[in-house]
Amino acid sequence: MTDWLAAAESQKQNYLEDLMALMRIKSVRDDSAATDEYPLGPGPSQALAAFLEMAEQDGFRTKNIDNVVGYAEWGEGDETLAILAHLDVMPAGKGWDTDPFEPVIKDGNLYGRGASDDKGPGMAAYYALKYLKDQGVAFNKRVRFIVGTDEESDWTGMHRYFEVEPAPTLGFSPDAEFPVINGEKGQVSLKLSVPATNGEDYVLKSFHSGLRFNMVPREAVAEVVVPDAGQVQAAFEQFVDENPIQGEAEPTADGLKLTVIGKAAHGMEPEQGINAGTYLATFLDQYDFAAGAKSFIHFLAKYLHLDTRMKGFDGAYTDPVMGELTMNAGILNFDAENGGDIDMNFRFPKGIGPDELEATVKKVADPLGIAVKQGPSQKPHYVDPSDPIVKTLMDAYIHQSGDKDAKPEVVGGGTYGRLMERGVAFGALMPQTPNTMHQANEYQPVDDLIRSMAIYMEAINNLVTD
Incomplete structure (x- = not known):
């Protein structure tokens, strides 16, 4: 032999x-x-x-x-x-x-x-x-x-x-x-679009996180205008100390530049990563941003942060043979002129499909003024x-x-x-x-x-x- x-x-x-x-x-x-x-x-x-x-x-x-x-x-x-x-x-x-x-x-x-x-x-x-x-x-x-x-x-x-x-x-x-x-498992991505609107006291100038839909974002960077930059910087530094991330707050001419470093991972196992984008959004969600900027931040913080199984959408699903449905928030971008885009990638077992996933996300996104578009998909x-x-x-x-x-x-x-x-x-x-x-x-x-x-x-x- x-x-x-x-x-x-x-x-x-x-x-x-x-x-x-x-x-x-x-x-x-x-x-x-x-x-x-x-x-x-x-x-x-x-x-x-x-x-x-x-x-x-x-x-x-x-x-x-x-x-x-x-x-x-x-x-x-x-x-x-x-x-x-x-x-x-x-x-x-x-x-x-x-x-x-x-x-x-x-x-x-x-x-x-x-x-x-x-x-x-x-x-x-x-x-x-x-x-x-x-x-x-x-x-x-x-x-x-x-x-x-x-x-x-x-x-x-x-x-x-x-x-x-x-x-x-x-x-x-x-x-x-x-x-x-x-x-x-099957795969589908949903692209969410957010209006390019802001409030007055708190302004989200830009937010960028992620390289590909099938990667957990390692880094997130946002530039914000806030009434009290010193207070926000101190709160951010405390937030970083209390969470499994690294971060830095840098003063700008009219506000702050906030950077979060998490951990990248493959989109098929998003629970293995630390999503820098949703952590940064979670920090920002405590402040009085408004309009499209608020919808962008709040959606990431409430529905995507620390959730890779759609539990926040009441959409968790498991097949006894193929296992759990998983969700990855891979690309998270916003700027004050063009609005925001959120690319969500789903890996789904038999028994559920892209149309059902889109409908589940839309129930949450529609009231926030966020549009949802389904991308190409693959069957299990x-x-x-x-x-x-x-x-x-x-x-x-x-x-x-x-x-x-x-x-x-x-x-x-x-x-x-x-x-x-x-x-x-x-x-x-x-x-x-x-x-x-x-x-x-x-x-x-x-x-x-x-x-x-x-x-x-x-x-x-x-x-x-x-």
């Missing part, structure tokens, strides 16, 4: 070199720099080109589709096994101890944007496939390693792939955690645990990890796996490793990445030789 861990260890040096080269590419979607050549900005397309060039040199058949998605292919057969990863990464944000785009290994951990989500795991799966190819394993299926370039936003690339290429028979996405994610996705794709992947994980009690799981994250009827998410976050996706100082233990490569080797081998 093949010692898959030893095989993975033999690939370690080359794997890390190729991975770190990809991590140095700042592959953040940037619509402001989009061109015909770079539809999502230069970074994602450059990462795609670098990956496909590497795969071609490694002997794979490759294809670049519109500079937004591509694949490396090996094997022949009537069935297609797809491995779906992504090369784009979240904005780095602040709070890093190292350069987020200059990966480093410290104390056995690889630090840098993409180490965990998704360049590290994606490249582990790619190296597993490459090893099997190089060893001359006889594939009974066509295998396509497909890489998207905007998984963290609209999935433009992967949707394009499924428009122009045949749908795979089965597959997995190495973009979550072990053991196997056989269920993913579930693959029966008895499906061979689930059983084969579970067997490989259990064999390599020794965790005989492991069971398939349902999560709030959304991966490319849901694009296939028989698609799941599979690794590479180990159960005992902290989840630092979308956070500052994102990392993965190098040993975890190598073990995940061994798991992928065994799993792919069993899938293509059954």
Whole structure:
């Protein structure tokens, strides 16, 4: 029997070199720099080109589709096994101890944007496939390693792939955690719009918090005009001392600039973060702001602060199989000229849908003069645990990890796996490793990445030789 861990260890040096080269590419979607050549900005397309060039040199058949998605292919057969990863990464944000785009290994951990989500795991799966190819394993299926370039936003690339290429028979996405994610909640975002109106004594000039709808905001900054800046500053400093945040109050020509630092987290588990925006709104809500500014502040403070389950809306919901509905307040902006926008992201199980969520929010928003607009949505996705794709992947994980009690799981994250009827998410976050996706100082233990490569080797081998 093949010692898959030893095989993975033999690939370690080359794997890390190729991975770190990809991590140095700042592959953040940037619509402001989009061109015909770079539809999502230069970074994602450059990462795609670098990956496909590497795969071609490694002997794979490759294809670049519109500079937004591509694949490396090996094997022949009537069935297609797809491995779906992504090369784009979240904005780095602040709070890093190292350069987020200059990966480093410290104390056995690889630090840098993409180490965990998704360049590290994606490249582990790619190296597993490459090893099997190089060893001359006889594939009974066509295998396509497909890489998207905007998984963290609209999935433009992967949707394009499924428009122009045949749908795979089965597959997995190495973009979550072990053991196997056989269920993913549905997703929808609601955009709330607030009028650009203020009172006289208390004026909210600006309020900015959040980078993406699927991140818990780490930082919030507001500029306010207040009658007694000294009193507000003293109250703010006390508020900071009494809460799990950092903060600073700086005098301005006509008021104060208030800054709150919380903790970023993935939007699928917003309870793991500290939402700087809702903390700042909670502080401001005690003062006599008026009109649209008051509605903006009060909505954040009363209905979103410390609530990731819609309890304040009387909208909490749990499905016995897929778990709880979750809510993340991801982007919170207001300025005195243009008004306010609040982007709320929901992960919902079967049994509830986007229209019901919109109606629930509108009951609260309408009386405050806040408009609600529903964005694109994804339905819940579930693959029966008895499906061979689930059983084969579970067997490989259990064999390599020794965790005989492991069971398939349902999560709030959304991966490319849901694009296939028989698609799941599979690794590479180990159960005992902290989840630092979308956070500052994102990392993965190098040993975890190598073990995940061994798991992928065994799993792919069993899938293509059954």
